[in-house]
Each structure stands twice: as structure tokens, then as C-alpha cells.
Amino acid sequence: MDIELQIKMNEKLFLRNPEQSELGKRIIMHSIRLIYKNGFEAFTFKKLAENMGTTEAGVYRYFENKHRLLVYIVAWYWTWLHYQVMYQTNNINDPVVKLKMIVKLLATTVEDDLSTSYVDESLLHQIIITEGSKTYLTKRVSEDNKYKLFKPYKDLCAHIASIILECNPHYRYPKSLASTIIEMAHFQNFFKDHLPSLTDFSENKDESSTVVFLEDMLFRVLSKDDLK
Amino acid sequence: MDIELQIKMNEKLFLRNPEQSELGKRIIMHSIRLIYKNGFEAFTFKKLAENMGTTEAGVYRYFENKHRLLVYIVAWYWTWLHYQVMYQTNNINDPVVKLKMIVKLLATTVEDDLSTSYVDESLLHQIIITEGSKTYLTKRVSEDNKYKLFKPYKDLCAHIASIILECNPHYRYPKSLASTIIEMAHFQNFFKDHLPSLTDFSENKDESSTVVFLEDMLFRVLSKDDLK
DNA sequence: CGTGAATGATAGTAATACTATCTTTTTAGA
């Protein structure tokens, strides 16, 4: 099969759709590489333009500013991950098994998905860990939220919450638990690599310890054999 | 009693100790107000200087750059909160009661502590929610960590982890659970206010719903009457 | 009373975050 996965993005995220031109796709590709390499703070449109052999003005024709570009690639990631979740849990009936698969997808290094030619998902995953929460931890949250820029994240959260409810229909905080699992899949991995004393996993281990921690937490919380 | 609480800060956090001069204290006070008001991204030393009637160069004599200043006030907060935790849980023996107090201190709006004249803890608490994780979500984490700039956060996390172990000595992820509780005390409140569909609390409610969610999660996870 | 530290005042620089304009190339449709 030779299928190119196309993700339709919210039009408010860009000035000109980067998926519809070669230059646009190269902007996304090089942005991901540069942000991965130097971090979002050090990332500028000037550096990006030099790096990819175009001009600053060229980049500004696609994105209003670097924050919007970050929101774009983060939203892209959540849409892509949501698709992965749907694909990988399809035909699974047991919600427990579904949740385990989701935790694995959230917390484990992804391999580059070859059906999206200009996006390197493994770099993108690392970017989400370090820069993802910066998309909404700003004074503009509510405005950005009004434009539905965070919809992919919220949709995934809602989907996970619904499976949580399948596991235990009496649990009262499915959405908060879902957002906790999503955020911690990233934070615990970040802590493991950079501030290991905030976790119980030693630095050399891979993400499997994070997966085990999250699964343990999730299923203890959802366990029906408890007091209440 | 007329006691002024003095917090001894890591010397790497500043160029000149802001606690030891009027100007220094005013820098802290006005920084907190400005960051609270406009967010960290829009905060500059120039604006701060104009705001408080000094010059940019004056601020640069105290702090290398605005990131260090943020790390300073965040570290100050964690030191102060750790003290609050010790104070409020002193003479309590039951670790469950202790943990409940800690969750309340973490997730509830603090009132301004009058024994720290130049710091408004209630504003600071809001800053920690929105800007706190930006202190470590950078390319400099490891370097900053080497200088022990995150020690107050890590100390508090370790302290909470030890009480978690008191609750259930067999629980295997006390530190990860502690950092989860700390982070979620902030994120769930942020979500509640700005991205409410990521939580199960409606926007008008106060932080009590966050407290209930965190306590519920914590004690379900630490419950001994489970399968394993 | 003198001196050294802190502060104030001012200036300057390189980089950042844009906007504008004009030319050239591409490409989509008549």
C-alpha cells in the first residue's frame, strides 16, 4: 500500500496552509528539526529561513509567529496520535486492554511514521514532551481556545475519558484522570531524563518504567474492589 | 509576635542578593506583580524597571536575565511552601491526614503571608501554576539542575514521597506519585479555569473539586485493600 | 571625613520580531 496520510488542520492555525506546498512542508520539517535541536526559546524564523534556504518573509507568509507554528505542530501531533489510538485499539473490546495500549502510545517513543513524509514523529514526540504545555500556558489561552486550536488535544482527552468510563462507569473524574495520564506520560519521561530524583526510575531505563507506573496508577484508581 | 520570615536562597540564583536591599526586594515585589499581570513572555527588565522607577541596568545587577529571575521566585515559592507544609503538618501523626493537608496546601489559593513583607504569595501561587514548569522545560535544565536551582522543588517532592511511603510502605512509585500530585495540583486548576473540558469540574467552582480529585486518586492508589 | 559599594543616568550594540515593497518564478485555467 502506498497511502499518504493527510491531516486536515484548523485554518486558524496558519496564514497559508503548509500542507499544500513544497515550501510549506519544508517549513514544518525544518521547524521540527530546529525546535528539537535548540529548543523553542532559541528558535526564530530567521534561523529557520537560513537553515532551510528561504527568507524570513517567506516563513511569515505561512505562520503569524513562532507561537502559532508551535501550536500548529503540537495540534498536528495530537491529531496524528488520536488516529494512532483509534487504529491500534480498533477491534479491541476490553477497555482495560485499550487503556494499556493508549498508555503505551502516549508514553513510549514513537517511530517515524513513513506515511507522513515530511513529519518525523519521533522528533515531534520529544518536542511535545518539552514544549507541548507551552502552547497553552500563556496569557492567550482563552483566545486560542476560542479559535479551537486545542481541539485535537481535547478530543483525545475526551476519547480516553470515555474508555475510562467503560472500565469503571462509577468513576467520577474521567476527564481529569485522562488529562493527568496524558500530561504525566510526558512529565514523568522528562523528569526521568533530566530531573531523575522526581521519579522512581533511574535515568538509563527506557520509557517502560513510566508505562508501568501509569498503568499501575490508572488501574488502582479504576479498581472496583474498593471501599467506596 | 513580629517575625519576619527569611528564606536563604541558593547563591547561583542571583548576581546580588535581592533580599539584602530595598531595591532588591522591590524588584521581587514588582516582578511578581508584572508577571502575574502580563505573563512571563511579555515580561521584560525594561518594563519592570519603568514600572518600579529604576533603570534596566539596575535590574541586571541583581539577575543575569529574566529566566533566572523566574527560577528565583519559583524556588522561593517552593521553599516557602515546604515550610508551610512542615508547619501545618507538625504534630500530626496520621500520614493520611498529613497528605490531605499537603494536597490542600498545594491546590488551594494561598492567602498572602504577612510574615514575608515583599512577597504576595497569592499572586505567586498563580504564577507558579502558569509559569512554574517553564523553569525546567528548557534546554538548560541539566545545567541549571547542576547548580541545584531546583533543589527546593525536589526537596518538597522527596518529603511528600516519604509521607506516601508512611501511608503504604509497599507502594513502589512514591516519588513519581508525589511529582504527579504536585504537577496536577496546578494543571487541573489551570485546566479548570482555562480549558475546562479537560477536567470534570465546572469553571465557577473553586479549587475544592481539584482537592477532592487529587485526594481520591492518591488514596485509591495507596489503598492497601487491593489485589496485588 | 573619606572611601568603597550601591545606585542612577545615559549610551550603545546585536539580535529578535516583525512589515513593506518590488521582482521573478510558478501554475492553473481560458
Added chain:
DNA sequence: TCTAAAAAGATAGTATTACTATCATTCACG
């Protein structure tokens, strides 16, 4: 195939940011 509009390239310019440097003034102390 021609043509016109859209996209991209090239260049310039501005306000703000993130600093560094210098020199004069104040102020606390021994």
C-alpha cells in the same frame, strides 16, 4: 499556448528585546 494571478525570492526598514559599558552620584561605615 498564452496569460494572469498566486507564490516565492530578494531586499530594506522599524520597534523592541536583551543585553554591556561607562561615568557620576549618593550613602553607609569605620
